[in-house]
Every structure is written in structure tokens, then in C-alpha cells.
Amino acid sequence: MNRPIGIIDSGVGGLTVVKEIQRQLPKEELVYIGDTARCPYGPRPVEEVRRFTWQMIDRLIHQNIKMLVIACNTATAVVLEEVRETLSIPVVGVIRPGAAAALKATENEHVAIIGTEGTIKSKAYLHELYKINENITAHSLACPSFVPLVERGEYEGFESYQMVKRTLEPLMNKRFDTLILGCTHYPLLADVIQKAIGSERFLISSGTETAREVSTLLYHNDMLFTGNRTPCHTFYTTGSPNSFTMIANRWLDTHIDHPLTIHLGENASFFSS
Numbered sequence: 001m002n003r004p005i006g007i008i009d010s011g012v013g014g015l016t017v018v019k020e021i022q023r024q025l026p027k028e029e030l031v032y033i034g035d036t037a038r039c040p041y042g043p044r045p046v047e048e049v050r051r052f053t054w055q056m057i058d059r060l061i062h063q064n065i066k067m068l069v070i071a072c073n074t075a076t077a078v079v080l081e082e083v084r085e086t087l088s089i090p091v092v093g094v095i096r097p098g099a100a101a102a103l104k105a106t107e108n109e110h111v112a113i114i115g116t117e118g119t120i121k122s123k124a125y126l127h128e129l130y131k132i133n134e135n136i137t138a139h140s141l142a143c144p145s146f147v148p149l150v151e152r153g154e155y156e157g158f159e160s161y162q163m164v165k166r167t168l169e170p171l172m173n174k175r176f177d178t179l180i181l182g183c184t185h186y187p188l189l190a191d192v193i194q195k196a197i198g199s200e201r202f203l204i205s206s207g208t209e210t211a212r213e214v215s216t217l218l219y220h221n222d223m224l225f226t227g228n229r230t231p232c233h234t235f236y237t238t239g240s241p242n243s244f245t246m247i248a249n250r251w252l253d254t255h256i257d258h259p260l261t262i263h264l265g266e267n268a269s270f271f272s273s
Contacts, residue, residue: 001066001222001223001224001225002225002227003029003064003065003066004028004029004030004031004063004064004065004066004234005021005025005028005029005030005031005065005066005067005068005069005214005218006030006031006032006033006057006060006061006063006065006067006068006069007021007030007031007032007033007068007069007071008032008033008034008035008053008056008057008060008068008069008070008071008072008075009032009033009034009035009071009072009075009184010034010035010036010038010039010040010041010052010072010074010075010147011034011035011036011039011040011147011150011151011185011239012034012036012150012151012185012188012237012244012247012248012251013034013071013072013147013150013183013184013185013186013187013188013207014032014034014069014071014072014184014207015032015034015247015248015251015252016071016184016185016187016188016205016207016208016251017069017071017094017184017207017210017211018030018032018071018233018252019207019251019252020205020207020208020210020211020212021069021211021214021215022233022252023211024211024212024214024215025211025214025215025218025224026231027224027225027226027227027228027229027231028218028224028225028231029225029231029232029233029234030231030233030234031060031063031065031233031234031235031236032233032234032235032236033056033059033060033235033236033237033238034235034236034237034238034239034244035052035056035237035238035239036151036237036238036239036240036243036244037237037238037239038052038238039147039151039239040074040116040144040147040148040151041072041074041075041116041118042074042115042116042117042118042119042142042144042147042183043116043117043118043144044074044118046078046118049074049075049078049079049118050078050079050082052075053070053072053075053078053079053083054079057083057087059236061087063234065089066089066090066223067089067090067091067092067214067217067218067223068083068087068089068090068091068092069091069092069094069210069214070083070091070092070093070094071094071184071207071210072094072184073094073095073115073116073119073124073182073183073184073206074115074116074118074119074122074183076093076094076095076124077095077118077119077122077124078118078122080093080095090217090221090223092210092213092214092217093210094184094206094207094209094210095119095124095125095128095182095206096128096213097206097209097210097212097213098125098180098181098182098204098205098206098209098210099125099128099129099132099180100128100132100209101204101209102129102178102180102204103129103132103133103136105178105202105204106136106176106177106178106202107177108175108176108177109133109135109136109137110136110137110138110139110174110175110176110177110178111129111136111137111138111139111176111178111179111180112138112139112140112141112171112174112176112178112179112180113125113126113138113139113140113141113179113180113182114140114141114142114143114146114168114171114179114180114181114182114183114186114193115140115142115143115180115182115183115186116142116143116144116147116182116183117142117144119142119182119183120140120141120142120182121142123140125138125140125180125182126138126140137175137176139171139174139176141167141168141170141171143167143168143183143186145163145167146164146167146183146185146186146189147183147185149163149189150185150186150188150189150247151185151243151247152243153243153246153247153250155188155189155192156191156192160189160192161192161195161196164189164192164193164196165192165195165196168193168196168197171197172197176201177200177201177202178201178202178203178204179193179197179201179202179203179204180204180206181193181203181204181205181206181207182206183206184206184207186205187205187207187208188247188251190203190205235248235256
């Protein structure tokens, strides 16, 4: 099917999903919106998250997308079921795939979840974990400093490691062997998170698992693009084009070399690659 996959996120974190979809489905075209001007969503009221999310969805629907990926854990927790009931296209969130992968990975049935304040407060991961295995022991921790760190492009180096280590300290006396990165921004901090918790513990990226679900759904619904092409991806941001481009070019396999700027509502920027 020659229509793009739409992906939304509160900022640059959803690029971790983009990267994995590009790897698994190299022929598919992607349209991405990162609401960097209003990031992070985690501390925001539920109704505000719902309104912002629907604004992004409305924009993507006009792009004639064939599938929507809500690559924001906070938005997934707030509106996933509502969006699925409203739209006629497949809608994928990031919470269920991450929870399912963690349950497959854990050997001692002790799982930890880190995420934004909104995601942790929603207990969405806990509900998914217990739905599958009621005997699981789960520990949750909100890490509000992580998203701003990533949005500033400061996800490497000693200072980032020190902040991550301090933030994760409340989990370190727990017996978990598997840690869910319950925010799509967090895989950009994966190296320092792994160093902070120790190499013997397994990290689960909800973005990676979500990309696998996207691939499976497209295949089973006969919606894959099967022709030959080099796809042209489209990226929107509501914040700084320079900051977005810098992070995208460091993270993605497909580089954004020549950003063009347009205004969507009050302030947005458009990129094409």
C-alpha cells in the first residue's frame, strides 16, 4: 500500500521508533510530528495531553496515512483506546509491546519501569504487566529530568551519567533483572542507563518493540509497500528546527540535510529527507 505511516511524539523521542521502523521496513515512507515546543507531556494535565495529541493526529490524517503510531508513552496512556475507536486505520501504542517484551525477558519475574510523571502516574505499564502475569513484581520510578536532557541533546558524557545514576538510585536496592524504558526518549540514554544499573540487567526499549508490532500488523493486513523505491520521509517539529535536525542527524540512519520551515498553527517547522 503506497501510503505513509504516521508517527507522533511529544518531542524527539519518537525518532527511536522511526529508526527501528526504518531498519525493519526500509521501503516504507514515514511522516513524523514531534511537539518539541510543548515537550515534555509527562507533567501536563490529562486533558492537555489529549488535546495536543489530537492536534497532531488531525495533521497526520490529512497526510493520508495508512497507520498511526503513538510513539509517546504519556499520550498512549491517555488516548490510545479513544483514538482506536475513532480512526478507521490501525493505531499502535508503545506500552503493550514494551510490557510484553519485558515479561518474555525477565527470569526472576521482577521488572522495573521508568517513565515520565504522567506515564508512571497512569499505571498503564502495571496494568499491562499484571494483565499478562499477575504474579509479576513491578517497581515504577518517574524520571522527569530525562526528557529535557534528551531534548537538549545532552544524552552522552559524564554529567549525563551522573544525573541518570542519581535519578535511578531509588531502584538500585530492588531485585529487578529487566528495566522497561517507558519513554521513547530514554533509548537515547540507553548507554548511560545501562552503566548506571549494571550490565547484568536487561533493558527493554518500548520503541523497538513497537516497531516490531508495526511490521507485524502491516504484514497481516496486507498493507506493506512491496514496490522498489528509496522512501522520502517527512518530519515536523513545533520547536527549534536546528535542535531537531542536530538530534535527528545524530540518531537516524537517514540524515536530514536541508530543512525547510513552515508554520503550523502558532509555531512549527517542516523537514523533508
